[in-house]
Amino acid sequence: MKLKKLTELALLTALALIIFVIELHFPDILPIPGVKLGLANIITVYAIFQYQPSETAMLVACRVILGAICSGNMSALLYSASGAAMCLLGMIIISRFLNPEYLWLCSILGAIFHNIGQILAAMAVMQSMAVLSYLPVLILSGSIAGLFTGLCAQAVLKRMHRTEKNS
Amino acid sequence: MTESKKNKQVNVILLITVLVIVLCIIWTIVAFRKSAGQRVLIIQENQVIQEIDLASAENQEIKISSADGGYNLIQIQNHEICISEADCPDQTCVKTGILRSESLPIVCLPHKLIIRFAEEGETS
Numbered sequence: 001m002k003l004k005k006l007t008e009l010a011l012l013t014a015l016a017l018i019i020f021v022i023e024l025h026f027p028d029i030l031p032i033p034g035v036k037l038g039l040a041n042i043i044t045v046y047a048i049f050q051y052q053p054s055e056t057a058m059l060v061a062c063r064v065i066l067g068a069i070c071s072g073n074m075s076a077l078l079y080s081a082s083g084a085a086m087c088l089l090g091m092i093i094i095s096r097f098l099n100p101e102y103l104w105l106c107s108i109l110g111a112i113f114h115n116i117g118q119i120l121a122a123m124a125v126m127q128s129m130a131v132l133s134y135l136p137v138l139i140l141s142g143s144i145a146g147l148f149t150g151l152c153a154q155a156v157l158k159r160m161h162r163t164e165k166n167s
Numbered sequence: 168m169t170e171s172k173k174n175k176q177v178n179v180i181l182l183i184t185v186l187v188i189v190l191c192i193i194w195t196i197v198a199f200r201k202s203a204g205q206r207v208l209i210i211q212e213n214q215v216i217q218e219i220d221l222a223s224a225e226n227q228e229i230k231i232s233s234a235d236g237g238y239n240l241i242q243i244q245n246h247e248i249c250i251s252e253a254d255c256p257d258q259t260c261v262k263t264g265i266l267r268s269e270s271l272p273i274v275c276l277p278h279k280l281i282i283r284f285a286e287e288g289e290t291s
């Protein structure tokens with residue numbers, strides 16, 4: 001891996017982690033487990049369209065593990081890891097069919113995949129179908145959050161391209 | 168991949184997304200209806216540990232200990248059930264409040280605890 005790329009990825013990981021830690025201090029929006037803004041995913045969606053899938057996977061893996069350590073909530077690691085893995089897989093596949101103008105759509109679908117992954121992990125841990133009823137609520141809130149993070153990432157991508165052209 | 172082909176794919180993906188979201192809206196509306204049931208099950212690690220009939224239950228507090236040494240304090244008041252106190256890190260079960268809907272149970276993920284209405288014909 002080129003040094004420049006390694007530095008860029010490290011910077012993005014640090015950024016994602018900072019966003020994640022700041023978001024931890026936000027009050028809960030809804031009293032339902034798993035409902036979050038997921039602002040750190042701005043970085044993930046951006047990386048999907050800017051880097052190779054393997055590079056994005058490394059970024060997300062670092063962010064999830066470091067995020068769990070920073071939040072001190074290790075029991076949540078399983079849910080966020082499975083959610084992140086599903087989200088990553090889904091977005092990598094979908095991004096092949098979409099132009100960067102439709103990044104927001106990719107982000108919404110990524111959020112939906114994330115929620116499905118979370119619920120699957122919860123079903124495995126609890127060995128119960130009861131948590132499945134949270135899925136529609138999670139998908140609805142996730143879609144709204146996904147649209148927001150997607151639009152943010154799209155704005156970042158546009159500006160980065162402009163900066164690259166100028167320099 | 169050609170541009171026109173990509174545009175067609177965008178429409179398909181957009182359609183699927185909208186469909187999923189609409190389905191979820193309908194599902195959520197159905198899920199948030201108030202339950203007519205009165206029998207409530209307290210489930211821990213996939214085993215029913217207590218069954219309560221809210222219609223005849225007196226006001227009380229039940230303390231449930233979990234395998235990792237934590238606890239959840241379940242409160243029954245005026246024929247309504249909620250978790251009033253817990254030492255789990257996320258406190259989501261406490262914030263969920265009173266159990267209202269058949270399909271939206273009170274869940275404490277760290278302690279693997281579920282409180283939900285019993286389905287018809289279901290016994291412990």
